[in-house]
Amino acid sequence: MSLTLARRMGALRSSAIRDLLTVTARPDVLSLAGGLPDPELVPHERIRQEVDRVLGSPDALQYTETAGWFGLREVVAARETGQVAPDEVVITHGSQQALSLLAQVLLDPGASVVVEEPAYPGALQVFRAAESRVLTVPLDVDGMRTDRLEALLDSGERPVLVHTVSNFHNPRGATMTAARRAHLAGLAERFGFWVLEDDPYGELYYDGPPPEPVATHSDRVIRLSSASKILAPALRVGWLRGPREVCAAVELVKQGADLCGSSLIHQVATGLLTDGPWLDAHLTAIRAQYGARATALHSALVGEFGDAVEVTAAAGGMFGWVEFRDGTDTDALLRAAVERRVAFVPGSAFAVDGGHRHGARVCFTTNTAATLEVAVERLAEAHRTLVVTT
Amino acid sequence: MSLTLARRMGALRSSAIRDLLTVTARPDVLSLAGGLPDPELVPHERIRQEVDRVLGSPDALQYTETAGWFGLREVVAARETGQVAPDEVVITHGSQQALSLLAQVLLDPGASVVVEEPAYPGALQVFRAAESRVLTVPLDVDGMRTDRLEALLDSGERPVLVHTVSNFHNPRGATMTAARRAHLAGLAERFGFWVLEDDPYGELYYDGPPPEPVATHSDRVIRLSSASKILAPALRVGWLRGPREVCAAVELVKQGADLCGSSLIHQVATGLLTDGPWLDAHLTAIRAQYGARATALHSALVGEFGDAVEVTAAAGGMFGWVEFRDGTDTDALLRAAVERRVAFVPGSAFAVDGGHRHGARVCFTTNTAATLEVAVERLAEAHRTLVVTT
The missing domain is CATH 3.40.640.10 (Type I PLP-dependent aspartate aminotransferase-like (Major domain))
Structure with a gap:
């Protein structure tokens, strides 16, 4: 191994998110941890048609x-x-x-x-x-x-x-x-x-x-x-x-x-x-789906946690951010959450020099509104256990 | 631009081969310069089938x-x-x-x-x-x-x-x-x-x-x-x-x-x-085709140039190597060759500290035997002009 690499090894440590994904891949865990599109909303058929079209050309490959x-x-x-x-x-x-x-x-x-x-x-x-x-x-x-x-x-x-x-x-x-x-x-x-x-x-x-x-x-x-x-x-x-x-x-x-x-x-x-017409329709469709999920997650979080958290309303993208105002350490919350079969990414994963111990990233794209509600219920259970034990 | 990049710029100069490819892309030029498989021998249909199969799975994308x-x-x-x-x-x-x-x-x-x-x-x-x-x-x-x-x-x-x-x-x-x-x-x-x-x-x-x-x-x-x-x-x-x-x-x-x-x-x-069965048959087929082309190119080079060159018999891969024993500078030969609508890569492109000025890399995979013979005829014409003018 080169000295340069050895020196960088701390920097290059495998990302906390990706390590976590191995846990959240368990089928019984509801994951708010990923940052993935919903496979159901990925245009498999349209991509198949394009592959067919392109493969007709001799320089396709x-x-x-x-x-x-x-x-x-x-x-x-x-x-x-x-x-x-x-x-x-x-x-x-x-x-x-x-x-x-x-x-x-x-x-x-x-x-x-x-x-x-x-x-x-x-x-x-x-x-x-x-x-x-x-x-x-x-x-x-x-x-x-x-x-x-x-x-x-x-x-x-x-x-x-x-x-x-x-x-x-x-x-x-x-x-x-x-x-x-x-x-x-x-x-x-x-x-x-x-x-x-x-x-x-x-x-x-x-x-x-x-x-x-x-x-x-x-x-x-x-x-x-x-x-x-x-x-x-x-x-x-x-x-x-x-x-x-x-x-x-x-x-x-x-x-x-x-x-x-x-x-x-x-x-x-x-x-x-x-x-253009296909792309516009596709974007309109996924915006509607993801937008509904963003709203559902936001409502569930506010409903379950109330004043204990501040939730950034996700007006786009894939993620909401939850800031716990009650002192909850989100690294500890994640451990309790995984026991209750729900996962998210704690704020510490995004900290440059430590910090964000009360923050959590929650992804809304890969679960339906109903599943997101169950996930937040489980998260709230984990949160209650944590408050009781500390 | 970073100092590091500026320092490396000489090292990172665009590869001579890739620059040359822009010239050899002219449809009237017979190219022995590339290092590409023949698109006709790339298994488009089999790849289409595999794409179809894989796209049936939800995690395909x-x-x-x-x-x-x-x-x-x-x-x-x-x-x-x-x-x-x-x-x-x-x-x-x-x-x-x-x-x-x-x-x-x-x-x-x-x-x-x-x-x-x-x-x-x-x-x-x-x-x-x-x-x-x-x-x-x-x-x-x-x-x-x-x-x-x-x-x-x-x-x-x-x-x-x-x-x-x-x-x-x-x-x-x-x-x-x-x-x-x-x-x-x-x-x-x-x-x-x-x-x-x-x-x-x-x-x-x-x-x-x-x-x-x-x-x-x-x-x-x-x-x-x-x-x-x-x-x-x-x-x-x-x-x-x-x-x-x-x-x-x-x-x-x-x-x-x-x-x-x-x-x-x-x-x-x-x-x-x-x-396995498909892959074996595919490899057997492309070995037969490329092998025949390697032989054709070798014969044509020996036939046209005789003792003026030493040709490495290509027992595999994509390339033959021609070493001119008559003092031919292959950079100069390339310029004459492109005028006669044939291209190859001169040895200088592969030299670490200069040198290989009498060498030439010739690729046999993308042309049929008949076309390779025409390409070598053109190369021999270019070579004769060079000998006459120097």
Whole structure:
């Protein structure tokens, strides 16, 4: 094992969420822990049709360009806000690869990066592996506290990049307001850092679309997104949209990382994303289903826990966030909960330097409203036991 | 752009082969430059059947385990020589990703690595990106000159790893003899380095199977292979087989790199690789076709160039290697050749520190025997012009 890897091993420890998934895979456990689409709402038949269509072409199964099948870059560019050209887009193997390649392109060891706190663990893992100096800025219900970011910058910190999940934050559920987006973009221009606007959930809105992307305010923003949440995770189709020179550098690094993506899958994704009427109907359908579940989970939590918790209303995405006001330690709650056959992800899994011991991420996408109610009942039982025993 | 990337930029320059592919994509150019399977010999229909079967399962399009779909790890383990357990296998996004992840796991900046000369550019790119100190050992028709490796080790060099394409070398066409495999494995044990036995072509033999893998001689060997050459590149299914602790470290690094592969594609590959009768018939068929093309190309080269060249007989894989004995500079020959609508890859593309200016890699897989003959006629015309004008 290399010394470098040994040094990073703490940073690279297997994510708490993924370890937990092994427990929650038990069929008797109702899981609010995942971050998965409901398999029932993944368009198996439509994907089968596209595969059939694409396999009729002789180059369906050949190598493709490192930056991705050109038609897919075109449709992704067209779906982005503003005038975006295909060479301002790189298709990646899920948006996690976009994060990882961008870290290789933008970060030297020891460089400072800013993440939101609580943080998306996949980003944290990449920045720690890049041996970055990780700084944090808190989130509230209006998204990143850009005033706190400004204070950090005013104190002399000079991050190379600031990572934000601008829409329906994982894990916090919050969406950044339009004013904060403009503020963040202004800071990026003034202080010369990159904003990585990580946006896998933006299309999964249940009340109405989120504000315009941070990227509409500045060229210092690189947007990341994915087909995993709206179409299917197994497509492993993610992308980044950014300045040409960044895309060219990412393409070069991707060549060494995995040569290229799958021409078959890229063409399938192209077919789905270019079929506007089908896609609109599909998005409308999954928004309705997930939106109803988000509401059901929220009502159940408020009904069972009342004033003991503050619940972020999930207006989109996959997650609600529960903050216990009664001092409940959510690591302890998880242990009690698993005994009662329900699981969630405790806030500590998203903490950069400890903390969030009273928070919990709850996913509403993979269970029906009725099941979510049972899950919350079990969670409340676990919570009562905990209060009694402490 | 990070300083690290700027420093690596020379190393990460876009591979000469891939740049060339843009020229050779012109429909009027007969290309011996690629390294692709013939789309006509890729089993489109069988893959369609497998996709249909897999899409019937509700988890066909969900996230999967970072180390790969368990069934695929099982069948890969079973197909490896010796007793291999599924947790000694990691499925990667093409074998290029296996190389890239292994470099992250095994190499500190400045670490010494040994590559064969002429070298596989994809490996060179990874090791240069890892800021390795790249040492070379020459190849001859019997594969790596392990005596030269031993001399290097005796001189005090202590590489962390030695990379070899043991079967049907890219670009050199050579296969390492059994005696040299045992010698290499012995050196690995004595000096404590890892052997990366990069073997995408081992199943594509046209006379008879190659000798037993280097891995049969030592636990210090990590084998890499791929379904790209025998099934389809667009599956992007590669793998590595190595000690458990190496696999565990690779899995951890892969989590940050791209989270996981495609459960759909992994299940499709599992279906194809476990259907023994179909796979045997498929391999027999493509061996017959590619073998006939290898022979046709060899005969045409010998017929047109006679004593001016030495041609490595390709007993497998995708490539022949032509060494010009008449002083022909193959960079110059390529320019003349492209004017005559034929392309190949000049030896310089595989040189670590310059050299191989009289060598040429010629691929025989994507053209029929008749087309290969025309391509060699055009190449001979280009060669004559060059001799006349110099």
